[in-house]
Amino acid sequence: MTNEDMPWVNLTQEEVEELRNKKHELTEYGKQRLKEMMTHEEMLEEAERRERSNSVLTRYNNYYNIECAALAHGTPITPEFQQAMALECMIASLRCENLNREYNEIAISDIEDLIEGLYNQGRESLKKWEEFKDSADGVA
DSSP: OOTTTOTTOOOOHHHHHHHHHHHHHHHHHHHHHHHHTOOHHHHHHHHHHHHHHHHHHHHHHHHHIIIIITSGGGSOSSHHHHHHHHHHHHHHHHHHHTTTSOOOSOOHHHHHHHHHHHHHHHHHHHHHHHHHHHHHHHHO
């Protein structure tokens, strides 16, 4: 939209940019205030979701370690087998977590939570590896 579209408004480009920036600041402020206004119930729901996510990750790790890591030489024959086994481990861990109810469909959010947990677990492993490597270099 340009000034030609609204002849009654005479704003310079700088004023338009300033208004855009203010709009962005207000939007961010509003988002922050909404987060701060989270109810106790919402906080409990979020804590329950995180606990469930951690439980699924633990179950997944257990299944994966039994099914994949315990194979001869620690790996399956092909990457495709490893991928298939990882998906089987995901399904088994989510089914286990939902034993008290009928569970025929997997929510995408459950899969996303598991993926996020695996990425976080990987980052933590890399940090520990770097710390170990740094301390080992100091000894040598």
